[in-house]
Amino acid sequence: MQEIMEFVHNHLILSLAWVALLILVIVTTFKGLFSKIKMIGRGEATHLINKENAVVVDVRGRDDFRRGHISGALHVSSEEIKKGNFTELEKYKSQPLIVVCATGQSASDAASKLNTAGFEKVSVLKDGISGWSSENLPLVRGK
Numbered sequence: 001m002q003e004i005m006e007f008v009h010n011h012l013i014l015s016l017a018w019v020a021l022l023i024l025v026i027v028t029t030f031k032g033l034f035s036k037i038k039m040i041g042r043g044e045a046t047h048l049i050n051k052e053n054a055v056v057v058d059v060r061g062r063d064d065f066r067r068g069h070i071s072g073a074l075h076v077s078s079e080e081i082k083k084g085n086f087t088e089l090e091k092y093k094s095q096p097l098i099v100v101c102a103t104g105q106s107a108s109d110a111a112s113k114l115n116t117a118g119f120e121k122v123s124v125l126k127d128g129i130s131g132w133s134s135e136n137l138p139l140v141r142g143k
Helices: 002-010 012-034 042-051 062-067 078-083 087-092 107-116 128-134
Strands: 038-040 055-058 096-100 121-125
Touching: 002 012, 038 042, 042 096, 042 121, 042 128, 055 087, 078 107, 096 107, 096 128, 107 121, 121 128
Parallel strands: 038 121, 055 096, 096 121
Antiparallel strands: none
């Protein structure tokens, strides 16, 4: 025990950084466990789309959406969702929604906003469109 205390004393900044990282890992883990927003893989996404009539909401920019998106996806930018401008999605409140971005990172904020607005079943596609296309799953171009 004395050796640990000596290490902490001699390497205070390193020890504080380690404690901070540990706290961040714990907070992130618990946040994910208790979040109403679910991260789903490509297999579960295709199941939801094909069997449960899920609606895909693509929150990337217009140009990225035109370069390739999941068939039937609706384009609503994340900025519009943050502003609360998603009236075209209101009719899908009881259906599963799959929020998609480029890599799966930025879709979480939009998904949280939709969930707060009363959408019941909101998910985020893990790894986003990049993961979808890496599995050679189909993308629609244009529109």
